[in-house]
Amino acid sequence: MKKAVKHLPAIITSVSLLILWQIIAMLINAAYILPSPVQIAVRIWELREPLFTVHTPYTMLVTLLGLLISIIIGVILAMIMDRYETAERALYPVIVTTQTVPITAIAPLFVLWLGYGIWSKVLVSVIITFFPIVVSLHDGLKSSKRESEELFQTMGASKAAIFLKLKLPGALPSFFSAIKMAVPLSIIGAAMGEWLGSQSGLGYFSKRMMTQLDGAGVFAPVVILAVCAMLVVAFISFLERKFVKWRKEI
Amino acid sequence: MILEFNDVCFGYKDRTILKNISFGVREGECTAIIGPSGCGKSTLFRLINRLEKPQSGSILYRGQPIESAGNITAFMPQRDLLLPWRTVLKNVTLAFELKKQRDKKPEAYSLLERVGLKGYENVYPSELSGGMKQRVSFARTLAVGGELMLLDEPFSALDSLTRADMQDWLMAQMSQLDKTVLLVTHDIDEAMLLGNTILLMSGEPVDKLISTDVSYIKTREDIYKASQLREKLLSELETEGHR
Ligand SMILES: Nc1ncnc2c1ncn2[C@@H]1O[C@H](COP(=O)(O)OP(=O)(O)OP(=O)(O)O)[C@@H](O)[C@H]1O
Ligand SMILES: [Mg+2]
Numbered sequence: 298m299k300k301a302v303k304h305l306p307a308i309i310t311s312v313s314l315l316i317l318w319q320i321i322a323m324l325i326n327a328a329y330i331l332p333s334p335v336q337i338a339v340r341i342w343e344l345r346e347p348l349f350t351v352h353t354p355y356t357m358l359v360t361l362l363g364l365l366i367s368i369i370i371g372v373i374l375a376m377i378m379d380r381y382e383t384a385e386r387a388l389y390p391v392i393v394t395t396q397t398v399p400i401t402a403i404a405p406l407f408v409l410w411l412g413y414g415i416w417s418k419v420l421v422s423v424i425i426t427f428f429p430i431v432v433s434l435h436d437g438l439k440s441s442k443r444e445s446e447e448l449f450q451t452m453g454a455s456k457a458a459i460f461l462k463l464k465l466p467g468a469l470p471s472f473f474s475a476i477k478m479a480v481p482l483s484i485i486g487a488a489m490g491e492w493l494g495s496q497s498g499l500g501y502f503s504k505r506m507m508t509q510l511d512g513a514g515v516f517a518p519v520v521i522l523a524v525c526a527m528l529v530v531a532f533i534s535f536l537e538r539k540f541v542k543w544r545k546e547i
Numbered sequence: 548m549i550l551e552f553n554d555v556c557f558g559y560k561d562r563t564i565l566k567n568i569s570f571g572v573r574e575g576e577c578t579a580i581i582g583p584s585g586c587g588k589s590t591l592f593r594l595i596n597r598l599e600k601p602q603s604g605s606i607l608y609r610g611q612p613i614e615s616a617g618n619i620t621a622f623m624p625q626r627d628l629l630l631p632w633r634t635v636l637k638n639v640t641l642a643f644e645l646k647k648q649r650d651k652k653p654e655a656y657s658l659l660e661r662v663g664l665k666g667y668e669n670v671y672p673s674e675l676s677g678g679m680k681q682r683v684s685f686a687r688t689l690a691v692g693g694e695l696m697l698l699d700e701p702f703s704a705l706d707s708l709t710r711a712d713m714q715d716w717l718m719a720q721m722s723q724l725d726k727t728v729l730l731v732t733h734d735i736d737e738a739m740l741l742g743n744t745i746l747l748m749s750g751e752p753v754d755k756l757i758s759t760d761v762s763y764i765k766t767r768e769d770i771y772k773a774s775q776l777r778e779k780l781l782s783e784l785e786t787e788g789h790r
Contacts, residue, residue, distance in 0.1 A: 453646060
């Protein structure tokens with residue numbers, strides 16, 4: 298009951314926006330320009346076979362692979378940069394530079410390099426997501442106070458113990474925020490990769506509907522992408538509550 | 548002498564903090580260190596903890612260079628520095644974990660009971676008051692268990708009643724445990740009561756530690772009997788602060 302009350306404002310705004318959208322769409326009355334929410338819902342139902350058995354699993358696979366690889370690369374890079382100052386000075390600018398590259402422009406090249414298969418899409422997703430993960434984790438590891446590190450040293454802690462018992466737990470909240478930020482990015486990356494060259498996936502499906510001037514069909518996979526992103530973020534928030542029982546002090 | 552400073556100089560970057568400092572600490576005694584804020588009391592502890600090296604001079608532990616001694620200190624920092632993701636109990640057992648000693652929970656329980664925090668074992672530090680955090684930090688220091696206890700303003704956040712309580716308790720501990728204690732404090736009464744010797748940091752930068760024997764002061768009444776000495780120390784501290 299209490300929970301329902303907490304979410305009430307969000308529900309009211311969402312429903313009003315949907316109603317507003319429905320009214321505008323009905324006024325325009327051209328589904329290829331702006332399909333109404335009802336039309337989209339109907340279309341999702343009609344297309345449920347290909348959408349849910351082929352394209353959604355494919356995109357989610359790309360997303361999860363991208364996320365997993367980003368986390369592995371991110372954690373390793375952040376650890377190396379935390380441990381060796383020279384590595385930090387050498388790597389940090391390069392990592393920032395990767396974010397200035399317009400991915401959409403060079404993504405077609407990835408198809409040339411890695412083919413039409415899944416890996417060219419995973420690469421797009423990784424390039425977009427590893428950045429927030431490295432940066433947040435790096436900042437999180439740096440956030441432990443020098444005084445605390447010194448206290449650990451006086452207690453005879455090894456470098457490994459300082460990392461495991463001080464730095465890593467201290468970085469956990471930033472790590473979770475980073476992943477929550479990375480999930481939608483990784484889904485966008487996957488869809489973008491599919492848009493640019495693929496034979497399955499929600500991004501590809503949306504593009505195909507576009508060529509058929511099927512407005513509701515374009516929106517259907519987009520809605521599913523958004524719902525997937527929300528579900529994954531909710532799952533990560535659940536994990537966060539499980540692992541981070543303390544709050545940062547105010 | 549368990550600890551000796553010989554002609555030690557130290558500074559951060561090009562700012563000198565300690566200039567040709569020499570003093571000794573006798574085993575089993577409590578040496579109280581007083582001095583104005585920012586004069587280098589915590590820095591002295593950083594040197595003893597080997598977090599910094601003297602620029603010249605030497606620090607000896609039982610006659611040997613302190614660099615070659617093992618883990619000899621139990622340090623209580625000025626700020627509690629408790630880990631917010633660990634419960635009170637786990638913050639205390641951290642000291643055992645880092646020494647690779649297992650199954651010391653009963654000891655941690657009894658240490659917490661000693662500092663008056665029975666029943667708070669499974670609480671997170673964010674739910675404690677400043678004074679309670681200080682007491683957890685104190686329990687952790689006891690768990691570290693080095694021969695040389697370095698206490699940096701251990702009771703500064705406590706109310707006068709709890710503070711008096713903890714002082715009495717620390718006195719009892721010191722006579723029992725036979726530990727050597729260095730105590731930084733800004734409270735003259737605390738220095739007189741707990742210390743056998745008071746070292747007053749003097750000069751700007753500090754170039755002298757003025758030693759005063761207060762071993763005959765054993766109770767709170769003694770402090771008032773020695774009111775002349777108290778006044779003298781207070782005025783000295785005052786002039787140092789205004790330098
Ligand atoms: N890591 C550091 N780098 C540079 N300067 C420092 C550092 N730590 C302390 N100082 C400077 O050294 C001086 C002595 O600091 P210290 O912390 O030893 O003072 P203190 O006597 O403990 O003061 P308080 O009573 O306020 O705790 C201060 O002026 C401070 O600005
Ligand atoms: Mg200090």
